[in-house]
Amino acid sequence: MSKTVKLRKGLNIRLVGGASKVKTDANVPKTISFRPDDFHGMIPKVLVQEGEQVKIGDIIFQDKYSDTIKYASPVNGTLKSIVRGAKRKIMEIIISCDQDQAPVEASAIDLASLSNEEVKTKMLAAGLWPFVRQRPLDVVADPSNAPKAIFISAFDSSPLGPDFDFVLKEKGKEFQMGLDAISKLTEGTVHLTVNGTVTENTIFSEAKGVQVNSITGKHPAGNVGTQIHHIDPINKGEFVWTINAQDVALIGHYFLTGQYCAKKTIALTGSEVKNPQYIETISGANVSEILNGQIASDNVRVISGNVLTGTKIDKDGHLGFYHNQITIIPEGDQLKFFLTKGWLGPGFDKFSNSRLFPTFLLGKKEFTLDTNLNGEERAFVVTGELEKVFPFDILPMQLVKAAITNDIDGMENLGIYEVAPEDFALCEYVCTSKIDIQDKIRQGLDLIAEECM
Amino acid sequence: MKFLENIVNKMEPKFSKGGKLEKWNPVYESFITLAFTPKHTTKLGSHIRDGVDLKRTMITVILAMVPALLFGIYNTGHWEMVAASGDLNLPFWADQGEKIMKGLAIVLPLIVVSYAVGLTIEFIFALRRGHPLHEGYLVSGILIPLIMPADVPLWMVGVATAFAVIIGKEIFGGTGMNILNIALTARAFLFFAYPTSMSGDKVWMAGEEANVDGFSGATPLGDLASFMTPDAVLQGTPIEAGTNAMEQFTASHSVMDYFWGIMPGSVGETSTFAILIGAAILLFTGVGSFRIIASFFAGGFLMGLILNGIGGPYLDLPSAYHLVLGGFAFGAVFMATDPVTAAQTGVGKLIYGLLGGMVAITIRVLNPAYAEGVMLSILFMNVMAPIIDHYVIQANIKRRLKRVKAA
Numbered sequence: 001m002s003k004t005v006k007l008r009k010g011l012n013i014r015l016v017g018g019a020s021k022v023k024t025d026a027n028v029p030k031t032i033s034f035r036p037d038d039f040h041g042m043i044p045k046v047l048v049q050e051g052e053q054v055k056i057g058d059i060i061f062q063d064k065y066s067d068t069i070k071y072a073s074p075v076n077g078t079l080k081s082i083v084r085g086a087k088r089k090i091m092e093i094i095i096s097c098d099q100d101q102a103p104v105e106a107s108a109i110d111l112a113s114l115s116n117e118e119v120k121t122k123m124l125a126a127g128l129w130p131f132v133r134q135r136p137l138d139v140v141a142d143p144s145n146a147p148k149a150i151f152i153s154a155f156d157s158s159p160l161g162p163d164f165d166f167v168l169k170e171k172g173k174e175f176q177m178g179l180d181a182i183s184k185l186t187e188g189t190v191h192l193t194v195n196g197t198v199t200e201n202t203i204f205s206e207a208k209g210v211q212v213n214s215i216t217g218k219h220p221a222g223n224v225g226t227q228i229h230h231i232d233p234i235n236k237g238e239f240v241w242t243i244n245a246q247d248v249a250l251i252g253h254y255f256l257t258g259q260y261c262a263k264k265t266i267a268l269t270g271s272e273v274k275n276p277q278y279i280e281t282i283s284g285a286n287v288s289e290i291l292n293g294q295i296a297s298d299n300v301r302v303i304s305g306n307v308l309t310g311t312k313i314d315k316d317g318h319l320g321f322y323h324n325q326i327t328i329i330p331e332g333d334q335l336k337f338f339l340t341k342g343w344l345g346p347g348f349d350k351f352s353n354s355r356l357f358p359t360f361l362l363g364k365k366e367f368t369l370d371t372n373l374n375g376e377e378r379a380f381v382v383t384g385e386l387e388k389v390f391p392f393d394i395l396p397m398q399l400v401k402a403a404i405t406n407d408i409d410g411m412e413n414l415g416i417y418e419v420a421p422e423d424f425a426l427c428e429y430v431c432t433s434k435i436d437i438q439d440k441i442r443q444g445l446d447l448i449a450e451e452c453m
Numbered sequence: 454m455k456f457l458e459n460i461v462n463k464m465e466p467k468f469s470k471g472g473k474l475e476k477w478n479p480v481y482e483s484f485i486t487l488a489f490t491p492k493h494t495t496k497l498g499s500h501i502r503d504g505v506d507l508k509r510t511m512i513t514v515i516l517a518m519v520p521a522l523l524f525g526i527y528n529t530g531h532w533e534m535v536a537a538s539g540d541l542n543l544p545f546w547a548d549q550g551e552k553i554m555k556g557l558a559i560v561l562p563l564i565v566v567s568y569a570v571g572l573t574i575e576f577i578f579a580l581r582r583g584h585p586l587h588e589g590y591l592v593s594g595i596l597i598p599l600i601m602p603a604d605v606p607l608w609m610v611g612v613a614t615a616f617a618v619i620i621g622k623e624i625f626g627g628t629g630m631n632i633l634n635i636a637l638t639a640r641a642f643l644f645f646a647y648p649t650s651m652s653g654d655k656v657w658m659a660g661e662e663a664n665v666d667g668f669s670g671a672t673p674l675g676d677l678a679s680f681m682t683p684d685a686v687l688q689g690t691p692i693e694a695g696t697n698a699m700e701q702f703t704a705s706h707s708v709m710d711y712f713w714g715i716m717p718g719s720v721g722e723t724s725t726f727a728i729l730i731g732a733a734i735l736l737f738t739g740v741g742s743f744r745i746i747a748s749f750f751a752g753g754f755l756m757g758l759i760l761n762g763i764g765g766p767y768l769d770l771p772s773a774y775h776l777v778l779g780g781f782a783f784g785a786v787f788m789a790t791d792p793v794t795a796a797q798t799g800v801g802k803l804i805y806g807l808l809g810g811m812v813a814i815t816i817r818v819l820n821p822a823y824a825e826g827v828m829l830s831i832l833f834m835n836v837m838a839p840i841i842d843h844y845v846i847q848a849n850i851k852r853r854l855k856r857v858k859a860a
Contacts, residue, residue: 307499307500312500329500332494337457337489343490343506343509343512350503354739357504371501372492372495373491373495374503374505375508376491376493378629379587379626379629382507383742384799413850414849415853429502431503432507433507438497
């Protein structure tokens, strides 16, 4: 029953600074943090006092309105501070790490003897649930829903994205165990979608108990949203859960050992990184030590995640919960004279999906792109450009317009239930009018969450 | 460029919030962003953005119009000399210098007036709304002179431009919000407000009044329209009753003669060749929609064939002639493709173009009161575009609902 999908639309943005396949272990970070904003719409209720000791796997906070969803500490340490913003909103929960990171003794969990409900309860209690996300809305899954399918993407096609084949090379056992556990969460199918052009790693292609699909094409082929749309699309009233491939292995690790573990391998990438490579660290880790001596120039932007969907962080900020990558690119806050580097220049330094720039002449050249907007925000003028990079049977411009105008009926009809902001990242990239499309889609989803869910 | 940058950095505080010249900020921004791509960086969403922006898109459209403009200048000069000498067979490729100068003397003031009036109004609205000038008018401002008859009084161009920019665009909210094509709105305004200056035999050549008696400067379309009346005329000579006017018309000029564009007409519309160079630029860069241009030509050709099938004095015109005469090619390449007023969905563009081409030829042939049907056709399709899109969008929605039923 496995499906093969070929995409014709999409865009691979070729950037300088792909990670070479070397893995180094980072030291224990000074601090780790949780940013509640990583879990969109979640309001945390912190269960630990500032200054209190925590062990790996201890519950730090839970969702205020859905208190079965708990968040566990990935380290031994002390709750250092709860950073609050306007209206006392919790911005960040910071834990300082001990040198001793030995996990608490525990024994393996016999998955076969557990009922489906028990697996769910175990995962919730252990703080593994936040790894499970749901569509529609692209938020942490509501455990009371019954998903019709669970989707896992076995590759990351985003610019400079980490190679999961490499990252999970030695985690085959954990990954398979994770799949076994996850398949107990749904009556439907668990879909694992592999990159159709690469067949190196057998932990994906020979995974058992799941439906292995393959997809070929440019980015966003690796986005789970694209895969859902082409394999088993979401209709109104249906739910699909999604999990990052690396997080599947973390879930597997828990069932194999009984220990919570949030160690993951991230890719350190981008044109301003001296040695782009893979680094093993902990979810939420402070990046200052990782970046120490690695930043090639002064005026840079550090991004947790990839350049299309990541979060801007400080040089001593923290890795995001769902991110498998750090990208560093130059800031573009300079004036650019129109004939040399600006809007009327030859533009050999710009990567464009349109033929208004000579990108199409430059073969496989990799580009160093900065954060300049390359223009100013305008009303929608150009049509047809979003469609070129949006491999869905959804009209992107019409859906974005419905989201901007708070047209709930329009959004429902045009397919808002199937999409997440990340699916629109390329649309946002190519938009001539420089409209922040991902943000508009997120606002539309918020409205839908409020009115229709 | 360091020194320019220093000037900008010095000026910036004066125009920014709290500065002395704060309310002039939109004007300042408009000029500064021409000289420099501003230092705005991404705040939300994707951290990197495509190099393309509206300025580059619009300048490409202007570039694509340059061949038509250059040919238009020379052609205008040529026909002015024809009118002055009264010799219809004046060689085209002679006295180039004089023709260019004469052409420039006519076309340049049109461009200056169009830009001066249009940009002034745009700046007033930009100041009131507090946003920098949007680029849309840069294209409209050159389109308007290109679709004017050479002999149109300058004040009319000014009035038409003002009407088009205010009523056609700004009251809807500015660039990107208009329903009708700006340039065609200007032309339609003149067409209905001052019909004598916009149609008939007298307007297509500059200096007509000073001309010798009995000389007519009608466009080929004017001649063709006359075939539907008892007084058929071909290039100023009445056609004898009982002879086949269409045969004489096709015998006098082949499709290729008209393709090169040596005929009287609006400034930029005559040379299909020059327009196709522009089309090539638009299509190669992807700024113009291939679907619209191709289906517009296809629609016109198809309607020509259908009319041939019916038969009649004008209806018999071979279909290929329709594509190279009058404003058909210009409309298809530069007017119908305006992304703001055209259909926005892929399938919608095909339908829009096809219907646009068909309606243009229908009006042209069946209603000789409007020798040029392209303008009315595109304006009509501009109004219809949202309806076309509506049905395309409904089809997409139905597909999605069907999926639920199938499951």
